[in-house]
Amino acid sequence: MRKKEKMKIRRKPADYILMIFMICMACIFLSPLYFLVVGSFRPSSDLISYGLGLRIDFSRMSLDNYVIAFQYRNGVYLKWYFSSLSIMLMQTVCGLFFSSLVGYGLGMYKFKGRSLFLVMDLVLMMLPFEILILPLYQLVANMKLLDTRFGVVMPLMVAPFMIFFFRQSVIGLPKELADAARIDGCGEFRIYWNIMVPLMRAAFGAMGIFCAMGSWNNVLWPLIVLQSNDKLTLPIGLSSLLTPFGNAYDVLMPGAVLAIVPIMIVFFFFQKSFVSGLTIGSIKG
Amino acid sequence: MKHKMKSKDIAPYLFCLPFVFAFFVIYLYPFCKTIMMSFQDVRPTGENVFIGLRNFRNLFTDHFATALRNTFIYTVLNTAFQFVFGMVFALILNRRLPMRNILRCTIFVPVLTSTIIAGIIFRLLFGSLETSLANQIAMGLGVIEEPIAWLTQSQMIGNIMMVVVASWRSTGVTMIYFLSALQGVPEELKEAARIDGANNVQVFRHITIPSIRPTLIYVLTMSILGGFSVFTESYALWNTATPGDIGLTMTRYLYQMGFNKVNFGMASAIGIVLMIIICSVNLVQLKCLGLFREED
Structure with missing residues (x-):
């Protein structure tokens, strides 16, 4: 059956022209990564004197930079990595738990004020988070959470967008299951935790990736909260190596390559939920 | 029995408790505080004095005008680029091309990097040296005679650089x-239109566009929201102050005013202006595209 279908496709010459165009585009999109990876093996003196360009002396390439990156200032790079990972983990676990709770409540029950909650959530989705950072900074400072990882995670634990998404996915769940469990004397939270959460696995996967990636790449808020060098996240730590007095390319380039690795791994294992996690907004509102 | 009924009635409110907490503590309180501070002289000592509209009057400076202009140019260019290239790529890769999946993945790979990493790469590719890629190409094509410092050359090139970083990562x-919207367009409709003698452009204009309208509206709304509040692209390319405010955006100016100059009053005023711009542009856009007109 499948073979037959494949045989049917008759490609026009236009398809081949378009393919060649797309291959050129793909090369353009990949080339910065190529230059990054190649650059990470080049001595930093080469990068300082030549920048990244077509002229590459492959014979001078070595793994030295990767060693330097780990040794730099007593392994501060690994601390940044740990910091990024722990913030990502905390934010994703808390975000999934609280947002799915609220989304479940909004999608599963009919109660007074439900539509008000939903409208409030939609309004928050349209509000730029950036304008709230000054009072949030004061708030975090008053709670003595400045320069802590929890301070970074605190305001991001309940995400309006994730609530909305979970609500959408809960609406499609069979409510009879909940009723049956209720007759058997199951409490409301246990219905959610033991029956509904396993049914929402796909939504959890997509939102988990959405949340993890947002946390991994977040800059503005951690930049404000974190102060001591050891606690910086990767993006901020890496950009702190770019100074007007010179850039530490021997740490920067391998550091940047290694910072992409976790996301790459997640992508290759969970491609499907990854793509749906990033393009989640196309659900009908 | 009675007890169970009760728990079912209370449960939804308990489930929504985290939202209520977040709504008041993380959104509503800071929002009101921002509005309040924009009318205040916020002193580090803690005593705040209401000064009316003076913060907003003080905003009329060259810095603010530059930030406003840069943000507008960035948003327009970035949105246009996203729509044109995103749509062209999607239309092409929706056909049964050879190697279609590999090509889709390749265009998607930059999404996996982060903006800061994109900034690190593009700083080097667009460096001021004669041997950096951008200068090599531009000089090879004869566009420029002398190598130029792309990042500090002019406001316009600076804005384009931010668009380049953003587009590379989010196209x-x-x-x-x-693509996923295009796959939802009913094939029979297109077929029927073709039988009636419509050409490809007409099919695209009258069948495809209306079918994918919700996605178009969503992407446009998000790109306006993200575009006007851009910070990371600017920070990735210039993490210290730039000559002549190259690459200064609204959020960046807010950050500078708040955390470098410690003037929370002025910074809040910038935030309020930013919010008014975003909300009004999005409302006008949604109204024009008729989101409120139809069933949704």
């Missing part, structure tokens, strides 16, 4: 959005 996502 893949936009493309996937459009």
Whole structure:
């Protein structure tokens, strides 16, 4: 059956022209990564004197930079990595738990004020988070959470967008299951935790990736909260190596390559939920 | 029995408790505080004095005008680029091309990097040296005679650089959005239109566009929201102050005013202006595209 279908496709010459165009585009999109990876093996003196360009002396390439990156200032790079990972983990676990709770409540029950909650959530989705950072900074400072990882995670634990998404996915769940469990004397939270959460696995996967990636790449808020060098996240730590007095390319380039690795791994294992996690907004509102 | 009924009635409110907490503590309180501070002289000592509209009057400076202009140019260029290239790529890769999946993945790969990493790469590719890629190409094509410092050359080139970084990273996502929307366009409709003698452009204009309208509206709304509040692209390319405010955006100016100059009053005023711009542009856009008109 499948073979037959494949045989049917008759490609026009236009398809081949378009393919060649797309291959050129793909090369353009990949080339910065190529230059990054190649650059990470080049001595930093080469990068300082030549920048990244077509002229590459492959014979001078070595793994030295990767060693330097780990040794730099007593392994501060690994601390940044740990910091990024722990913030990502905390934010994703808390975000999934609280947002799915609220989304479940909004999608599963009919109660007074439900539509008000939903409208409030939609309004928050349209509000730029950036304008709230000054009072949030004061708030975090008053709670003595400045320069802590929890301070970074605190305001991001309940995400309006994730609530909305979970609500959408809960609406499609069979409510009879909940009723049956209720007759058997199951409490409301246990219905959610033991029956509904396993049914929402796909939504959890997509939102988990959405949340993890947002946390991994977040800059503005951690930049404000974190102060001591050891606690910086990767993006901020890496950009702190770019100074007007010179850039530490021997740490920067391998550091940047290694910072992409976790996301790459997640992508290759969970491609499907990854793509749906990033393009989640196309659900009908 | 009675007890169970009760727990079912209370449960939804308990489930929504985290939202209520977040709504008041993380959104509503800071929002009101921002509005309040924008009318205040916020002193580090803690005593705040209401000064009416003076913060807003003080905003009329060259810095603010530059930030406003840069943000506008960035948003327009970035949105246009995303729509044109995202749509072209999606339309092409929606055909049965050879190697279609590999090509889709390749365009998507930059999404996996982060903006800061994109900034590190593009700083080097667009360096001021004669041997950096951008200068090599531009000089090879004869566009420029002397190598130029792309990042500090002019406001316009600075804005384009931010668009380059943003587009490299997010065209893949936009493309996937459009692709999944295109796959939902009913084939029979297109077939019927073709039988009635419509050409490809007419099919695209009258069948495809209306079918994928919700996605178009969503991507546009998000790209306006993200575009006007851009910070990371600017920070990735210039993490210290730039000559002549190259690459200064509204959020960046807010950050500078708040955390470098410690003037929370002025910074809040910038935030309020930013919010008014975003909300009004999005409302006008949604109204024009008729989101409120139809069933949704």
